[in-house]
Amino acid sequence: MTASKQLIEEIRGRREIQENLLESESRYKTLVENIPDTVIVHINGEIIYINQAGVELLGLKNTDEIIGSPLSKFIHPDYIEIVNQRIEKMNDEGKSVAVLEEKFIRLDGGVIDVETAPMPFIYYGKQAILVVIRDITERKKMEEKLINAAKLDSLSIIAGTIAHDFNNILTAIVGNISVAKLYTKENSELNNILIDAEKYSMKAKNLTTQLLTFTKEGTPVKKIISIKDLIIENTLFVLRGSNITSLFFIKEDLWPVEVDEVQISQVITNVVINARQAMLKGGSLEINGENFIITKDNNNLPLSEGRYVKVSFKDTGIGISEENLAKIFDPYFTTKEKGSGLGLASTFSIIKKHQGYIEVKSKLNQGACFIFYLPATNKKIEEKNQTSINIPHSFNAKILFMDDEQVISELVQKALTKYGFEVETVENGNDAITKYQENILSQRPYDLVILDLSICEGLGGKETIKELIKINPEIKAILSSGYSYESLVSITKEYGFKDYIMKPYKIDDLIKIIIKNLSE
Ligand SMILES: Nc1ncnc2c1ncn2[C@@H]1O[C@H](COP(=O)(O)OP(=O)(O)OP(=O)(O)O)[C@@H](O)[C@H]1O
Ligand SMILES: [Mg+2]
Known part of the structure; x- marks a missing residue:
């Protein structure tokens, strides 16, 4: 091969390599670009x-x-x-x-x-x-949702499990206080202290209720009320001891609403606690309450047309940043060191279960305003339970009381005996049936039985009433229960109880129910 030929070959070879390289680079580039x-x-x-x-x-x-x-x-x-x-x-x-x-x-x-x-x-x-x-933004969001869902699941299981025990303990506490009250003079210092203790214990019950709103069992037990008193009472309670001024502008003619009092108290409490925490150095909380009609033309809320009660809480606290505003109703969202982030999540869930809506307006450093809407009702307000009832000083009736918690049985017996009732207690359904059977033949049969729904060992309330009705179809029986997965109203109807009472109850309330049913 001549030298020039060799050179040409070499050049061609190089060009080929270069072309190949370029082609391969462009191939990779296209790949990476796409x-x-x-x-x-x-x-x-x-x-x-x-x-x-x-x-x-x-x-x-x-x-x-x-x-x-x-x-x-x-x-x-x-x-x-x-x-x-x-x-x-x-x-x-x-x-x-x-x-x-x-x-x-x-x-x-x-x-x-x-x-x-x-x-x-x-x-x-x-x-x-x-x-x-x-x-991975979407994937992260999905993961967070799943984690939240799992957390809520475990929360509702825990709530369900502890609520029962917790309410039993509270019943014992509240009951003992009620009994202690009987030994004090009305309006005496000790009497007032015990009334306070009783009130606080009932507040403790709200804790379980708060958790229960997350379970499907936490459906509202509705009553027709004006929420004015509820707002004032709960707000003042939360703001006690703070240097926050509260200003109430609540219309006198506020329409009645049909709500679960305990749950709406929880809503008010949660919102006011947040306001208090946002105004650690003091400030003011303005509460407005008014009637509000939603029509086709003014409806910029996710609510159907109709009559509502609108309540707003406006504070002068630290406010909420735009970024956080979108998240404050999410479960577990909190900016507080010791916050659980459940307050507003449960608030939202309660208001939604009442066919209402809650919204917030706020800017960082410019305070916050929480506004909720609850549907108004046409029904008339139910008579308010009087706190002190007219209980005849001596009541001549014989009661069979079944509960597997000895403390509860003992205190109910103690308290009712003070009012002249004759009370016999049993720990389970088997004993209840035996006693009832024996007594029906005696000169002095039971006038009323009170049965607890769930009993650890032996027959519970449902099984027991079935047998007792066979013995006496006219039996007056009251169902008592702490937290239950089932609706007490439907169990009462289905099994032939005359009434029910939720634990923890005050002795006064128990007596009221007993008297009501004895006189019917
Ligand atoms: N009035 C308010 N002013 C400023 N920020 C608020 C206000 N209310 C709520 N927030 C913000 O919303 C977040 C969520 O509130 P939420 O009540 O759900 O939980 P939390 O108060 O942090 O904890 P928890 O209520 O469970 O103790 C708060 O951490 C806070 O950042
Ligand atoms: Mg809170």
């Missing part, structure tokens, strides 16, 4: 390449906007240190590091969750790092 994941190449933190997916991920107009910028511009401040450490490690060791979940900031300031897989490589002769970035 993959759905973001690819960024940077040299010591300075971005020198980004693909189309990256432009979209970061909300850029084009690639030029970012070439030459520092990578740190797009990394969330919480992650800058760890990212720098990872770059250093890769430069030192020349090896890739493990995938990392971190946060990026888009050009518009939005925060996104990403997963980054970086690897060192030589780019045009220089030591560079190629990072493959995947947007």
Whole structure:
């Protein structure tokens, strides 16, 4: 081969290699440009390449906007240190590091969750790092939802389990206080202290109720009331001892609402506690209550047309940032060191169960205003339970009382005996049936039986009443229960009880129910 021929061959060969190289580079470039994941190449933190997916991920107009910028511009401040450490490690060791979940900031300031897989490589002769970035914002949201759902699940199981025991304990406490009250003079100092203790114990019951609103069993037990007193009473209770001024502007002619008093008290309490916590240095809370009609024309709320009662709580506290505003009703969202983040979540759930709506208006450092709407009712307000009832001093009736909690049986017996009732107690249904059978033949049969729904060992309330009705179809029986998975109203009807009473109850309330049923 002549020298010139050899040269031509050589040149052709080189050109071929070059063409091949170019082709292969363009092939890879097309590949990288079109993959759905973001690819960024940077040299010591300075971005020198980004693909189309990256432009979209970061909300850029084009690639030029970012070439030459520092990578740190797009990394969330919480992650800058760890990212720098990872770059250093890769430069030192020349090896890739493990995938990392971190946060990026888009050009518009939005925060996104990403997963980054970086690897060192030589780019045009220089030591560079190629990072493959995947947007996992949606996946994260989904994960959080699942975790929240799981948390709520476990919460409702725990709530269901402890509520029963908790209410039994409270019944014993409240009951003992009631009995102690009987030994004191009305309006004496001790009497007042005991009345206070009784009130606080009943408040403790709200704790369980709070948890129960998350379970499907937490359906409201509705009563027709005017919520004016409820608002004032609960607000003042929460604000006691604070240096917050409360201003009430509640219309006298507020329409009645049909609500679960305990649950709505919880709503008011939760909102006012938050206001108090937002005004640690003091301030004022303005409460407005008015009637509100929603028509086709003014309906910018997710409520159907109709008559509502609108109540707002406006505080002068620290306010809520725009970012947090969207999250405050989420379960477990809290900005407080010791907050559980359940207050507003349960508030929301209660108002929703009442076919109402709650909204909030707030800006950071400019106070907050929580507004709730509850449907008004056409029905008349039920007569208010008097706190002190006219109980005849001596009541001549014989009662059979079944409860497996000895403390409860003892105190009910003690208290009722003081009023002249004759009370016999049993621990389970089997004994109840035997006693009832024996007595029906005696000269002095029972006038009334009170049966607890769930009994640990032996027959419970349902099984017992079935047998007792066989003995006496006219039997007057009252169902008593703490928290139950079933509706007490429906058990009462279905099994032939005359009435029911929820634990924990005050002795006064028990006596009222007994008297009511004895006189019917
Ligand atoms: N009146 C308010 N002013 C300022 N921020 C509020 C106000 N009410 C609620 N928030 C914000 O909403 C968050 C959620 O409130 P929520 O009542 O659900 O939970 P929490 O108060 O943090 O905890 P918990 O009520 O369970 O003790 C609070 O952490 C707070 O950041
Ligand atoms: Mg709260």
